[in-house]
Structure formats: structure tokens, C-alpha cells
Amino acid sequence: MPEFQRRYLNARPSLNTSVQSQTVPSQSVPPHVMRSRRRIRPPDLLDAVRAIDTTVDSAGQQALINYLHQQYEAMQVGMLIGLFSHCYLGQPYVDHRVDLAGSILEHYTATDHLPPQFDSARPLARTNAYLYIEVYQDGHVIPVRHDGTTAN
Amino acid sequence: MAEATDLSGVYRAIRVLGQQLGTQIDEVGASVGVVHHDLALTSDELKRLREEFNEFVMQAEKTANVQQSETRVVALKAEMDRQFGHYAVVRRTSTGILQAFDVGNVSNQVVTQVSEELMIQTPRYWLAPVLVALAAWSRDDQDMAEKSVREAYSRDPSKTSLLFTLVLRRQGRAEAATRWLQHYLTSLDPRALGREFAVVLEAVSYDAFGVHGQQILIHKMHEWAKVLGTGSDSFEHQARNWVGEIGMQREQLVDHEYPQLARLAPEWPTIKRLLEQASALPVTIDKYTEVANHVGMMPASLEDLMDDILDQLVTEYDKDELPLRRDVLYHSSVIEMGGDKVQARKRADQLGVALDASMDLMSMQTQAATNPELIGVSARTQRVCVGACHDAFRVAVGRFCTAYRSRLMDSTTLDFSPTHSQYAETYGFKGCRLDTAMNEQTGIGLLKQTWEDTFHDYIESVSFKDQWYTAPVSIAVVVTVVAFFIAWPAGIIVALAGTLIVAYLAKQKKDQCQAEVDKAEQARDAAMRLSLQMYRDSTAQFVDAMSLYRELDSQEADLLRLIDTWPTRDQQDEQEAI
Numbered sequence: 001m002p003e004f005q006r007r008y009l010n011a012r013p014s015l016n017t018s019v020q021s022q023t024v025p026s027q028s029v030p031p032h033v034m035r036s037r038r039r040i041r042p043p044d045l046l047d048a049v050r051a052i053d054t055t056v057d058s059a060g061q062q063a064l065i066n067y068l069h070q071q072y073e074a075m076q077v078g079m080l081i082g083l084f085s086h087c088y089l090g091q092p093y094v095d096h097r098v099d100l101a102g103s104i105l106e107h108y109t110a111t112d113h114l115p116p117q118f119d120s121a122r123p124l125a126r127t128n129a130y131l132y133i134e135v136y137q138d139g140h141v142i143p144v145r146h147d148g149t150t151a152n
Numbered sequence: 153m154a155e156a157t158d159l160s161g162v163y164r165a166i167r168v169l170g171q172q173l174g175t176q177i178d179e180v181g182a183s184v185g186v187v188h189h190d191l192a193l194t195s196d197e198l199k200r201l202r203e204e205f206n207e208f209v210m211q212a213e214k215t216a217n218v219q220q221s222e223t224r225v226v227a228l229k230a231e232m233d234r235q236f237g238h239y240a241v242v243r244r245t246s247t248g249i250l251q252a253f254d255v256g257n258v259s260n261q262v263v264t265q266v267s268e269e270l271m272i273q274t275p276r277y278w279l280a281p282v283l284v285a286l287a288a289w290s291r292d293d294q295d296m297a298e299k300s301v302r303e304a305y306s307r308d309p310s311k312t313s314l315l316f317t318l319v320l321r322r323q324g325r326a327e328a329a330t331r332w333l334q335h336y337l338t339s340l341d342p343r344a345l346g347r348e349f350a351v352v353l354e355a356v357s358y359d360a361f362g363v364h365g366q367q368i369l370i371h372k373m374h375e376w377a378k379v380l381g382t383g384s385d386s387f388e389h390q391a392r393n394w395v396g397e398i399g400m401q402r403e404q405l406v407d408h409e410y411p412q413l414a415r416l417a418p419e420w421p422t423i424k425r426l427l428e429q430a431s432a433l434p435v436t437i438d439k440y441t442e443v444a445n446h447v448g449m450m451p452a453s454l455e456d457l458m459d460d461i462l463d464q465l466v467t468e469y470d471k472d473e474l475p476l477r478r479d480v481l482y483h484s485s486v487i488e489m490g491g492d493k494v495q496a497r498k499r500a501d502q503l504g505v506a507l508d509a510s511m512d513l514m515s516m517q518t519q520a521a522t523n524p525e526l527i528g529v530s531a532r533t534q535r536v537c538v539g540a541c542h543d544a545f546r547v548a549v550g551r552f553c554t555a556y557r558s559r560l561m562d563s564t565t566l567d568f569s570p571t572h573s574q575y576a577e578t579y580g581f582k583g584c585r586l587d588t589a590m591n592e593q594t595g596i597g598l599l600k601q602t603w604e605d606t607f608h609d610y611i612e613s614v615s616f617k618d619q620w621y622t623a624p625v626s627i628a629v630v631v632t633v634v635a636f637f638i639a640w641p642a643g644i645i646v647a648l649a650g651t652l653i654v655a656y657l658a659k660q661k662k663d664q665c666q667a668e669v670d671k672a673e674q675a676r677d678a679a680m681r682l683s684l685q686m687y688r689d690s691t692a693q694f695v696d697a698m699s700l701y702r703e704l705d706s707q708e709a710d711l712l713r714l715i716d717t718w719p720t721r722d723q724q725d726e727q728e729a730i
Contacts (some may be wrong), residue, residue: 110562123557123560126557129553129557143550143557149550151550151553151554152551
């Protein structure tokens with residue numbers, strides 16, 4: 001087990017402890033929208049996101065994307081650009097993006113360049129702590145855990 | 153020819169005149185110097201005089217300030233005595249009656265008479281009807297007690313309910329005390345809680361008012377939190393404080409645990425930071441599990457503290473008196489600071505804070521939850537407060553983890569620089585960048601190839617080259633030609649000797665070069681082996697580091713579970729939310 005040590009006399013590390021989160025919105029978001037974004041995502045929606053990788057026919061995928069689009073509209077969470085998550089299709093794909101407005105599902109390899117808004121979501125898709133990551137027009141990036149709770 | 157005129161007398165006279173003039177000019181110069189000196193002296197004296205005068209004026213002003221303040225303090229105290237002097241009588245009487253209740257040596261009749269007189273003499277003061285109520289209570293006059301309590305409550309709901317909460321608890325009437333506790337909590341403003349609230353919080357957390365009392369307080373704190381608003385600035389502030397608190401639990405990773413990775417990976421600082429940040433999760437779990445499981449008996453000092461609050465409630469100044477009290481404090485400070493009004497204002501402001509120290513609920517909760525010692529509450533109260541602000545704690549955990557996870561990498565570069573080993577420095581390694589995501593055989597192949605290239609070039613550079621002959625042969629030819637010019641037999645001898653010397657030196661140089669080549673050939677394998685070992689070690693260390701990271705990082709779920717199952721969470725509130 002690697003060795004961790006407290007500094008002398010139990011003093012705290014002097015490094016800056018403030019967290020420069022990349023998930024903070026660049027524009028102000030109304031409080032009621034923020035509250036909606038913090039709510040637990042319903043199980044049906046989570047199942048739909050999980051099914052994206054396992055649904056092979058394009059009609060089925062389209063139906064899932066439409067369903068997600070409707071669900072998010074009903075939740076009133078503001079302008080959602082898309083969902084980003086780890087891709088389980090295997091090599092060479094590592095992650096994928098679901099564009100809800102354009103009904104597009106796009107898989108990416110590790111060397112592919114993403115649309116700039118999704119850059120900060122990519123490292124988060126590497127961890128298996130989140131089922132997927134929501135990327136909003138206002139710059140807010142919200143990781144959603146497997147149980148539907150949000151980490152923002 | 154004209155007769156020569158003797159001008160020597162004139163010259164002498166002019167010289168004397170010049171000397172006299174010089175002397176006089178010197179004298180005038182000296183006089184000017186003296187005058188200048190005198191003037192400077194006068195100027196200095198004037199300056200000093202002005203300083204002394206200013207000082208005198210300032211001192212006089214200060215003395216006048218002190219005198220004015222002394223007069224003002226007397227006047228203010230007289231005013232206070234005139235306006236609120238009778239309050240002091242009520243305070244003294246209240247303390248006396250409470251003590252008499254404890255001892256039980258005063259008749260109800262006397263208590264009733266004294267309290268009713270004070271009621272008439274001190275209109276508007278909350279404590280007077282409280283005394284009447286206590287007297288009525290002691291003689292079982294329910295009607296009178298209720299009337300008086302209503303009056304006291306309308307005059308100052310917060311103080312009246314806190315006083316009855318404490319008095320009834322002292323008398324062992326738990327149920328009634330809890331009811332009054334509820335009234336007390338209802339009367340509070342969550343934006344400005346007094347210092348006494350921290351003590352009440354502490355008492356409630358020790359079940360001083362029973363389990364029901366604790367539930368009432370927890371529920372009220374949740375209600376206040378809702379009023380202050382989730383998503384509001386204060387919630388954000390609370391969440392930020394929690395992020396800071398989790399960040400404080402980070403441990404420090406010692407570099408020598410991953411020596412090769414630390415040496416070769418340019419991203420090592422990020423990897424190290426990831427591990428350190430993630431290490432905060434188990435430490436936070438340990439810290440707060442201990443808080444959650446804390447069971448402690450109510451310390452005896454808490455009983456004393458509650459008595460102190462009761463004493464303070466009875467004896468402290470009423471808010472009507474505060475403006476006058478502040479004036480008195482300021483003027484007393486002026487006297488204390490010798491008439492310096494600026495210093496006096498600072499002192500009065502500092503002391504004034506203590507007169508109405510208050511804190512908003514969110515700050516008090518967060519302080520009690522993260523730094524209980526700062527506001528002097530125990531682990532038990534900390535436990536209640538963590539439960540009260542679990543929303544902010546939960547949000548903070550999410551943000552803290554998201555922040556460091558946003559720097560997570562799949563693989564790292566391994567930079568085999570020209571200085572990565574002693575061999576690399578000696579043989580001028582060409583440099584090679586590998587990646588931990590690379591197939592191991594590909595990595596090994598690249599590293600070997602770079603070493604091969606390096607040694608090829610090195611051997612090439614140290615091998616014997618025919619160009620070496622140019623310099624010694626040229627010298628030998630020049631010397632031989634010179635010898636031929638001197639005498640041809642000497643030329644022949646020098647030519648032979650030169651050939652032998654050049655051949656000998658070439659042999660020596662060839663041997664030396666061959667030794668270098670042999671040495672390099674021998675080192676080639678060792679150098680390659682060392683770099684390959686470093687490559688394998690650093691790859692393995694990266695795998696280890698990431699495995700440890702995942703183990704630490706996965707504890708977010710445990711920390712969230714701890715928060716979600718916190719023992720003092722408001723279950724009633726949760727049900728309402730569902």
C-alpha cells in the first residue's frame with residue numbers, strides 16, 4: 001500500500017483547496033432551472049441511456065433519442081446540447097455523444113476531436129462513477145451517477 | 153623726453169584699498185552667514201514652536217474630548233438610570249425570585265406582592281410579567297399565570313420562551329419545557345441567531361429536552377434551511393465550505409512510492425494530485441463516521457452553561473437600552489483612550505460586536521459541522537449539524553469528485569530523455585517518448601531501436617578514422633623536408649624515424665578507440681536492460697497508481713451512503729419531500 005503522510009503536526013496541506021470545477025455554468029442559470037437540474041433522474045430515462053449502446057438498429061436508436069428528448073423537455077432543465085458517456089462498443093471507440101436536438105448519435109475514438117462544449121465531459125466519461133454527463137448550452141456540465149443522482 | 157611719473161604710491165594705495173575691501177567683504181559674508189544661521193535657528197525654533205503648539209492644541213482637544221465624554225457618560229448613565237433604572241430592580245428581583253424558588257424559603261404572598269409592584273413600575277419590560285407569571289405559577293393561579301405569560305410573550309417572544317424553556321427544564325417539567333422550546337425556536341430569526349442558540353443547540357443535541365426536543369430542533373433547522381433557500385447564495389456558500397472541508401482531509405503522497413513513474417511521466421504532478429484528492433474520501437468517511445457514531449454523556453459544564461444563559465437572560469440589557477449602552481461604551485472608550493476619538497471608535501466597535509453578536513443559521517450549522525471547536529460545541533452537536541446540512545455536504549462531495557475527475561487520464565506519457573539514466577547521459581541517448589497505453593512489445597521495440605541508433609552513432613564517433621593520419625604525417629613530412637635541406641643523410645634518418653613514430657602513435661590511437669568501442673558494446677546491453685526495466689517498472693507503477701486511485705475514488709459511494717443514512721437526518725422532512 002503506498003504511503004500517504006500527513007504533514008507535520010497534523011497541519012493541513014498548504015495546497016489550494018478550492019475546487020475549480022469545470023462544471024460551473026458560464027451564464028447565470030435561474031434558480032428553478034438549477035433545482036430541476038439537481039433532481040434525481042427517473043429510472044426510465046436512465047434505462048433509455050443504458051440502452052443506447054445495446055440498441056443496434058437505427059430505428060430503435062432514433063426512438064430512444066426521441067424519448068430522451070421528450071423526457072428532458074418535460075423536466076425543464078434548460079437548453080441541453082447533448083449527453084456524453086463512455087462507449088461500450090469496444091475498440092476503437094471510447095465514448096459517444098447523443099445530440100438530442102439533432103437526433104444524432106456519434107461514437108468517437110480516443111484521438112477524435114470533440115465539439116468544444118464536450119471537451120470537459122470527456123475526462124468525466126473515463127470514470128465509471130457516472131452513467132453519463134449532461135452538457136448544457138450555458139456551459140453547465142452535470143455528471144449523472146448510476147443511481148440517477150447528480151454530482152453538481 | 154617726458155619725466156617719468158612715480159605711480160608706486162598709487163599702486164600701494166589701490167592694494168591697501170583692495171585688501172580693506174576684501175576684509176570688509178569677508179566681514180559682510182560672515183555677517184550674512186551669522187544672519188543665515190540665526191534665520192535657520194529661528195526657523196527651527198518656529199517649527200518646533202508650531203509642533204509644540206499643534207501638540208498643545210491636540211492635547212487640549214483630547215483633554216476637552218475626555219472632559220466632554222466624562223460629562224456625557226455621567227449624563228448618559230443618568231439618562232439610562234432615569235429610563236431603565238427600574239429595569240435593574242426587576243433584574244435583581246428576578247435573580248432573587250429564581251434563587252428563592254430553588255431554596256423554597258420565601259412565601260408566595262411576598263413573591264406575588266413584589267412581582268405585581270414591579271409589573272406596574274416597569275411598563276414595556278418583558279421580565280416584569282414573567283415574574284408575575286412565576287409567582288402565579290408557584291401559587292397555582294393558572295388564570296393569572298396564563299395572562300402574564302401572554303403579556304411577557306407579546307413584549308419579547310424570544311427571551312420569554314427561552315426563559316420558560318430553561319426554568320421549566322430546571323424544575324423537571326420536560327414536556328412543558330419542550331413546548332416552550334418550540335415557541336423559542338419559532339420566535340427566532342434564522343438570519344441572526346444569538347450566541348445563546350449555540351448553547352441551546354448543544355443542550356438539545358445531548359437530549360436535554362428529550363428525543364422529541366431534538367426532533368423539533370432538527371425539523372426547525374430544516375425548515376429554516378428551506379426558507380433561506382436551496383440554490384441561494386448562503387447554500388452555495390455552505391456547499392463551498394463543505395468542499396473546502398473535504399479538501400482539507402487530503403493526505404500527502406510520498407514520491408518515492410512510485411519512483412520510476414515520478415521520474416519518467418511528465419504528468420506525474422497530475423497523477424499525484426488525483427491520488428491525493430481521492431484520498432480525501434476515505435479520510436472524510438473515517439472522520440464523519442466517528443462523528444455519526446459519537447455517543448457522549450451530557451457534560452456537567454453544559455448544565456452550568458444553561459444556568460449561565462438563564463442568568464444572562466435575566467440580567468442582560470434589554471434591546472431598548474442598546475442605543476444608550478452603545479453611547480456609554482463609546483464615551484467610556486474616549487476616556488480610556490485619552491481623548492483619541494479615532495482609537496475610541498475602533499475600540500467601541502470591537503466591544504460593540506459582543507453586545508449583539510449574531511450569526512446566520514447556515515454559517516452556524518457549517519461551523520458547528522466542520523469546526524465545532526470554533527463556536528465551542530461538542531461532537532454531539534456536530535452530529536446534529538451535519539445532519540441538518542446534509543444537502544450541502546452531498547452536493548459538495550459531488551463537486552469535489554467531479555473537479556478532480558475532470559483531470560483523469562487513461563494513460564500517461566513516459567519520457568525517456570537523454571538524461572533518464574547514467575548510461576543515457578554518457579552515450580548521448582537520443583530521447584524517446586512512450587505511452588503507457590502502448591502495446592508493451594511496441595514500447596520495448598521503440599526503446600531498443602533508440603538505443604541501437606544511439607550506440608551506432610556513438611561507436612561511429614569513437615571508432616578510429618583514417619583522417620587521424622593527416623596531422624602527424626604532415627608534421628613528419630615537414631620535418632623530413634627540413635632535414636633534407638640541412639643534409640640528405642639526416643633527411644633519410646628523419647624520414648625513417650617519422651614513419652616509425654607515426655605508425656606507433658596510430659597503433660596507440662587505434663587501441664584506444666577499440667577500447668572505447670569495446671566498452672560501448674559492453675555497455676549497450678546494460679543500458680538497454682536498465683531502460684527496459686525502467687519502462688516496465690513505470691508502466692506497472694502507473695497501473696498500481698490507477699488501481700489505487702480507483703479504489704479511493706470508488707469510496708464516493710460510501711461517503712454518500714454515510715450522508716444519506718446520517719442518524720440525525722430529518723426523516724419527517726424526507727417524507728414530505730417524497
